[in-house]
Amino acid sequence: MLSIEDNHLLTRAGPATPMGQLVRRFWVPVLLSRELPEPDCPPKRLTVMGEDLLAFRDTDGRVGLIDPVCPHRGANLYYGRNEAHGIRCVFHGLKFDVHGACVDIPIAPPGTDRERLRIKAYPAREAGGLVWAYMGPEPVAPAPPALEFTLLPESHRYVSKKWQACNWVQCVEGALDTAHFSFLHMVIAEDEAKALAMLKHAAIGAQSVQNDRVRWVRDDPMPSFEVNPNDVGLTIGGARRADEDLYWRIAQFMVPNHALAPSAFPGELMHGQTWVPVSDDACWIYTYTWHPDRPLTEREREMCESGHTVHAKVDEHFRPLAGPHNDYMLDREEQKHRSFTGIAGVSEQDAAIQDSQGPIADRTRERLFSTDVGIVKYRRLMLGLAKELQEGREPAASRLGHRYALRSGGWVAQRGIPLETVMQERFGDPQGYVGRHYGLE
Incomplete structure (x- = not known):
């Protein structure tokens, strides 16, 4: 048998838990590749270890795994338009790439600081018909496990x-x-x-x-x-x-x-x-x-x-x-x-x-x-x-x-x-x- 404390430690995997922090040191599968079947296809909502995320495949076929909340007014990017190498918020047009960078701000003048608009993005790779993500701290683990x-x-x-x-x-x-x-x-x-x-x-x-x-x-x-x-x-x-x-x-x-x-x-x-x-x-x-x-x-x-x-x-x-x-x-x-x-x-x-x-x-x-x-x-x-x-x-x-x-x-x-x-x-x-x-x- 386990103690109550060890049972909690073993089973809880949220972002702030010791086990959650351990699992985040490894690449984990988050989708089947076929759930994002083609470039610029509809994005997918998902929850991984207590975090709500959004996955999308961009025009070049790369997979992004991002925080779904637009930093401008909090609209959910699930309703965004997946277009031309990024996903665009349909509220005011801000656009984000697979790395979380804000690549277009049509409502702001040139020279606007885009870095403060960067959203959280986790590294994503595909292997074995799965989309894998690394959700831990730097440095990023080298690659998904070679199962x-x-x-x-x-x-x-x-x-x-x-x-x-x-x-x-x-x-x-x-x-x-x-x-x-x-x-x-x-x-x-x-x-x-x-x-x-x-x-x-x-x-x-x-x-x-x-x-x-x-x-x-x-x-x-x-x-x-x-x-x-x-x-x-x-x-x-x-x-x-x-x-x-x-x-x-x-x-x-x-x-x-x-x-x-x-x-x-x-x-x-x-x-x-x-x-x-x-x-x-x-x-x-x-x-x-x-x-x-x-x-x-x-x-x-x-x-x-x-x-x-x-x-x-x-x-x-x-x-x-x-x-x-x-x-x-x-x-x-x-x-x-x-x-x-x-x-x-x-x-x-x-x-x-x-x-x-x-x-x-x-x-x-x-x-x-x-x-x-x-x-x-x-x-x-x-x-x-x-x-x-x-x-x-x-x-x-x-x-x-x-x-x-x-x-x-x-x-x-x-x-x-x-x-x-x-x-x-x-x-x-x-x-x-x-x-x-x-x-x-």
């Missing part, structure tokens, strides 16, 4: 996002808690053949039911965990009995808000998620699927679009179709006879449980077990970094963007082999680092 999906051609990846109405930290913890796969995402059937057939048509995907993996997860609900630090976070390995060997499911956490799913074997699709606080009780979840060696097939894209694996079925505003407003479409007959939850979709199952913990989970009431060691290590890491920042020590990972090129996934290894050796066998590197394949040092 592997951002290093690949568009044909090799699929990115999406969804809204979730709870604190971002319980979503992160849900991803790092891989022990729950034995229950939350499991089906119920009279025999194993029927269970496997059901899973092949479920959101977990056909690739996850191969090589007895479902049986191993179902039959061993108490995996043994080993957690190793990596250069930018934690490697969390959970080992289950696999007949004479051990089945390892290895997740990666990268500070402050990225995690990679533990399921992929060599040649299979990989998945990850990034959580961005909107407020203390809501967040955006950016989800991505990629294959490092080939384009995604049309069928694989259709699966992502229809809400499989980490992706959710969403409406045009990226709000999940299944949510607290309709009890996540829970089917009690389904739950009684075919699945533990009665809820369709891995993403939807995760959301139901994470939301059920409340807008901000009360961690003072928890009673943890050995299978929660990854969660404990995650909390210690994040609380430690936030406290160090308060003491004036900057997070080293914010300057190590290239070290985010990590992989996670599954492997079968002999018993008695430590996680570091399993990582070397599976990925050719004890941390799962693949940046060398892309020319990163």
